[in-house]
Amino acid sequence: MSDNVAIVIVSHSRDVAKGAADMVHQMVGEEVRVAYAGGTEDGGLGTDVAAIMAAIETVWTEKGVAVLVDLGGAETNSEMAIEMLPDGKGEKVQILDAPVVEGAVMAATEAAGGSSLAEVRATAEDFGS
Amino acid sequence: MSDNVAIVIVSHSRDVAKGAADMVHQMVGEEVRVAYAGGTEDGGLGTDVAAIMAAIETVWTEKGVAVLVDLGGAETNSEMAIEMLPDGKGEKVQILDAPVVEGAVMAATEAAGGSSLAEVRATAEDFGS
Amino acid sequence: MTTEPSEVASGDALVTALIGAVHDTILAHRDELCDLDRAIGDADHGHNMARGFEAVAAASDEIAALPFGKALQKIGTTLVMKVGGASGPLYGSALMAAGKAGEDAPTSLVEVVARLEAAVDAVKQRGKSDVGAKTMLDVLVPVTEALKAGPADPLATARGTAAEALEATRPMVATKGRAAFLGERSAGHLDPGARSSELIIDAVCDVVEGR
Amino acid sequence: MTTEPSEVASGDALVTALIGAVHDTILAHRDELCDLDRAIGDADHGHNMARGFEAVAAASDEIAALPFGKALQKIGTTLVMKVGGASGPLYGSALMAAGKAGEDAPTSLVEVVARLEAAVDAVKQRGKSDVGAKTMLDVLVPVTEALKAGPADPLATARGTAAEALEATRPMVATKGRAAFLGERSAGHLDPGARSSELIIDAVCDVVEGR
Ligand SMILES: Nc1ncnc2c1ncn2[C@@H]1O[C@H](COP(=O)(O)OP(=O)(O)O)[C@@H](O)[C@H]1O
Numbered sequence: 001m002s003d004n005v006a007i008v009i010v011s012h013s014r015d016v017a018k019g020a021a022d023m024v025h026q027m028v029g030e031e032v033r034v035a036y037a038g039g040t041e042d043g044g045l046g047t048d049v050a051a052i053m054a055a056i057e058t059v060w061t062e063k064g065v066a067v068l069v070d071l072g073g074a075e076t077n078s079e080m081a082i083e084m085l086p087d088g089k090g091e092k093v094q095i096l097d098a099p100v101v102e103g104a105v106m107a108a109t110e111a112a113g114g115s116s117l118a119e120v121r122a123t124a125e126d127f128g129s
Numbered sequence: 130m131s132d133n134v135a136i137v138i139v140s141h142s143r144d145v146a147k148g149a150a151d152m153v154h155q156m157v158g159e160e161v162r163v164a165y166a167g168g169t170e171d172g173g174l175g176t177d178v179a180a181i182m183a184a185i186e187t188v189w190t191e192k193g194v195a196v197l198v199d200l201g202g203a204e205t206n207s208e209m210a211i212e213m214l215p216d217g218k219g220e221k222v223q224i225l226d227a228p229v230v231e232g233a234v235m236a237a238t239e240a241a242g243g244s245s246l247a248e249v250r251a252t253a254e255d256f257g258s
Numbered sequence: 259m260t261t262e263p264s265e266v267a268s269g270d271a272l273v274t275a276l277i278g279a280v281h282d283t284i285l286a287h288r289d290e291l292c293d294l295d296r297a298i299g300d301a302d303h304g305h306n307m308a309r310g311f312e313a314v315a316a317a318s319d320e321i322a323a324l325p326f327g328k329a330l331q332k333i334g335t336t337l338v339m340k341v342g343g344a345s346g347p348l349y350g351s352a353l354m355a356a357g358k359a360g361e362d363a364p365t366s367l368v369e370v371v372a373r374l375e376a377a378v379d380a381v382k383q384r385g386k387s388d389v390g391a392k393t394m395l396d397v398l399v400p401v402t403e404a405l406k407a408g409p410a411d412p413l414a415t416a417r418g419t420a421a422e423a424l425e426a427t428r429p430m431v432a433t434k435g436r437a438a439f440l441g442e443r444s445a446g447h448l449d450p451g452a453r454s455s456e457l458i459i460d461a462v463c464d465v466v467e468g469r
Numbered sequence: 470m471t472t473e474p475s476e477v478a479s480g481d482a483l484v485t486a487l488i489g490a491v492h493d494t495i496l497a498h499r500d501e502l503c504d505l506d507r508a509i510g511d512a513d514h515g516h517n518m519a520r521g522f523e524a525v526a527a528a529s530d531e532i533a534a535l536p537f538g539k540a541l542q543k544i545g546t547t548l549v550m551k552v553g554g555a556s557g558p559l560y561g562s563a564l565m566a567a568g569k570a571g572e573d574a575p576t577s578l579v580e581v582v583a584r585l586e587a588a589v590d591a592v593k594q595r596g597k598s599d600v601g602a603k604t605m606l607d608v609l610v611p612v613t614e615a616l617k618a619g620p621a622d623p624l625a626t627a628r629g630t631a632a633e634a635l636e637a638t639r640p641m642v643a644t645k646g647r648a649a650f651l652g653e654r655s656a657g658h659l660d661p662g663a664r665s666s667e668l669i670i671d672a673v674c675d676v677v678e679g680r
């Protein structure tokens with residue numbers, strides 16, 4: 001696996017997060033690391049800061065991590081998770097302003113080309129606008 | 130259940146479609162009918178025209194049906210499905226230009242207020258732009 | 259989890275009592291909070307808050323052994339990690355900021371207000387929001403302001419202001435959080451986070467009064 | 470599923486032979502089509518086409534019993550229902566339109582071209598696209614044009630044009646379909662749908678030649 005920007009998908013629904021990760025995987029294969037966090041600790045709809053932190057840490061790279069989120073609480077919890085990452089890792093992690101599923105596929109496709117986090121972000125955020 | 134505009138969610142991934150429907154349900158309860166279609170006949174990633182038609186027919190109402198899709202093939206297959214609906218039902222069905230998960234939640238929330246399909250469409254399509 | 263008035267004297271007893279009282283009121287109003295959230299959100303605010311305060315209550319002894327400021331911070335991080343909704347990082351950041359405002363339990367109204375101001379600022383920053391958006395801030399900010407004015411009866415002022423401020427969220431149109439999705443239709447309902455803030459303020463007043 | 474040349478004479482034998490030949494070539498190139506799609510898409514074009522033509526082949530007898538135009542339409546609707554990717558409605562609409570262009574099997578090049586033109590228009594409309602977007606249209610359109618010019622050897626012209634047109638998709642930057650996500654990086658690869666179109670054209674030529 002080359003050192004490309006990694007992708008983390010955060011949804012209120014574990015199914016959405018997992019399915020979006022499957023779609024990303026189908027598009028970019030092993031070229032881009034993808035992790036996801038979805039649902040609350042007890043299996044309901046919501047987001048779990050600890051799970052988001054764990055997902056980010058699984059795929060973290062110096063090159064950067066792009067985080068895709070669905071609605072409000074997912075964003076707030078992801079911001080919190082990024083701030084709580086140890087060793088200043090959070091500096092290399094950005095939440096993209098793009099739809100969770102479409103943005104994840106777009107971001108991963110851009111990342112697969114070796115693009116920087118800024119480029120990945122721009123591509124995903126421009127899409128559909 | 131009041132006669133509100135219904136929602137159909139079409140994703141390449143069955144998990145995404147189901148999870149998005151769960152999120153919609155959490156937001157609007159029984160006020161809005163929601164159906165989904167995701168994945169190919171054989172359980173892979175893709176979309177299935179027959180399944181999309183069936184999903185639309187399950188929730189179809191004179192008031193209108195808003196269809197949310199993820200990427201290219203989901204849209205093309207949904208357009209095809211709508212054209213193939215019997216009895217001119219397709220005239221009351223529109224594909225929204227909005228992200229599949231966020232758009233579904235937005236559209237359903239608007240629909241729950243009794244809005245017309247045009248209003249539902251406008252709200253979902255404006256979101257995030 | 260209900261607490262005897264006599265326990266309230268020492269620092270750790272205060273923390274234990276506060277945790278117990280807030281936990282109790284959240285559990286007692288769990289369904290109401292969900293119902294409020296059902297009207298203008300996703301029906302989970304009661305469950306979210308209960309999940310958070312169950313975890314806080316479970317760690318009550320450990321938390322109460324900490325200095326007051328650290329105890330608040332620990333409650334904050336627990337809420338952040340456990341709530342699962344937007345309210346988790348919001349209340350969590352509030353308590354973390356309030357805890358950082360000083361090691362020892364406040365001994366004056368001025369010190370209480372300093373912590374509340376830190377908490378309110380944290381919510382504003384984390385939520386990218388302010389008063390008038392139909393959120394918990396519409397209770398937290400007026401209560402902080404009212405106490406800052408140095409009222410004769412701080413507890414009565416806190417309770418009264420919280421109750422009025424909660425009611426004032428009813429006609430508001432939400433512009434933050436999920437309720438914002440409803441646009442104009444969010445008017446006519448109390449904000450669930452404003453209600454949980456009011457409940458927490460009431461519970462804290464109860465403890466301070468030794469009820 | 471391979472077909473004896475002698476079968477090609479009558480209408481229904483022609484349809485059976487066409488289905489068999491296309492089905493064979495799609496299955497034989499399934500992995501190649503997936504590999505092409507892996508480079509600039511989601512790696513499923515071979516599986517999608519195979520799923521579609523398996524269903525067509527399974528209904529071969531039923532389809533071959535229909536008048537030629539209706540048979541093409543039925544193949545089209547089967548592809549629409551079974552392929553599962555964007556190529557399903559595209560090839561499906563193409564065949565449905567080609568089928569609607571007349572009941573009987575074409576007896577002249579002009580009639581073949583009329584069906585091809587109907588097919589191409591349907592793909593353009595369904596795909597909201599045109600030549601130059603690095604899609605199947607970049608094979609289907611040049612072949613239709615070349616045949617429209619009334620070449621001396623239509624089969625050789627169709628094969629040669631398809632092969633060249635396929636190769637011409639390599640440097641193109643995709644602007645439709647998933648490959649468009651790659652932007653400039655889509656250049657340097659053949660388009661999978663262009664390859665499947667070329668394979669189908671070759672297979673049809675084989676049948677017409679009686680190979
Ligand atoms: N951006 C924000 N700023 C301040 N408070 C907010 C914000 N977003 C949501 N809230 C508060 O959080 C409450 C909802 O919390 P909860 O239901 O637990 O989370 P979620 O909205 O993720 O389901 C709202 O009623 C509101 O008071």
Ligand SMILES: Nc1ncnc2c1ncn2[C@@H]1O[C@H](COP(=O)(O)OP(=O)(O)O)[C@@H](O)[C@H]1O
Pocket residue numbers: 201202203506510511513514517518553554555556557559592595596597598603604605606645646647660661662663
């Ligand atoms: N809008 C379009 N117009 C014309 N052809 C298209 C369009 N979108 C995709 N295609 C064709 O379809 C092929 C991809 O088909 P396939 O992989 O089966 O579907 P999907 O892209 O849904 O996975 C592309 O290589 C291209 O030739």
Ligand SMILES: [Mg+2]
Pocket residue numbers: 295299300301302303343
């Ligand atoms: Mg909620």
Ligand SMILES: [Mg+2]
Pocket residue numbers: 045046073300302342343344
């Ligand atoms: Mg929630």
Ligand SMILES: [Mg+2]
Pocket residue numbers: 506510511512513514554647
């Ligand atoms: Mg494909």
Ligand SMILES: [Mg+2]
Pocket residue numbers: 174175202511513553554555
């Ligand atoms: Mg596909």
